[in-house]
Ligand SMILES: [Zn+2]
């Protein structure tokens with residue numbers, strides 16, 4: 001306890017370190033330039049689902065799946081591919097209370113979204129089921145959304161959308177079981193009077209959760225729903 005307190009006091013006066021290589025950072029940087037350049041990227045993503053398109057077809061904007069059977073969301077922006085070493089940092093953030101990484105994750109999202117035009121009117125973090133949130137003590141998507149909203153001056157709403165049914169982690173299920181796992185799991189406590197919204201999450205695994213929420217928002221009158229995430233799993 002005393003050690004933690006001492007560490008927190010000392011860390012205010014010590015330069016921050018890169019979370020990947022421990023190099024001391026310049027003020028206001030959250031990663032060293034080498035680790036930042038080495039973060040896993042999605043080369044030439046589909047503008048709708050975020051999955052990689054063939055690199056030999058540079059003019060393609062959407063994948064075949066989004067052309068024939070598009071998801072309910074209109075645009076997915078993933079800052080990075082879900083892979084090492086970023087995946088380890090996200091795991092620490094999500095499951096081991098390393099909440100200080102929220103600021104880095106918000107920066108990564110901001111870098112890929114700040115030039116979007118138009119920006120969404122409101123940001124909605126993907127909600128946890130209340131039982132899981134009580135167990136974890138926080139909603140990792142909300143912490144990131146708060147910071148992204150502040151950085152881009154976009155209001156957030158973390159109360160209107162709720163997950164009323166507990167679901168298994170999408171990553172624990174096979175492809176056939178994933179859509180059914182989240183179907184009907186979300187609801188709105190009140191109608192949202194927005195035309196353009198963005199759903200924010202730490203990781204998008206299959207896109208089924210985002211798709212389910214986007215369907216709900218569109219039924220409620222939204223014209224455009226974007227999805228912003230730190231990392232997209234590439235299957
Ligand atoms: Zn580094």
Ligand SMILES: [Zn+2]
Nearest residue numbers: 046049063066
């Ligand atoms: Zn696509």
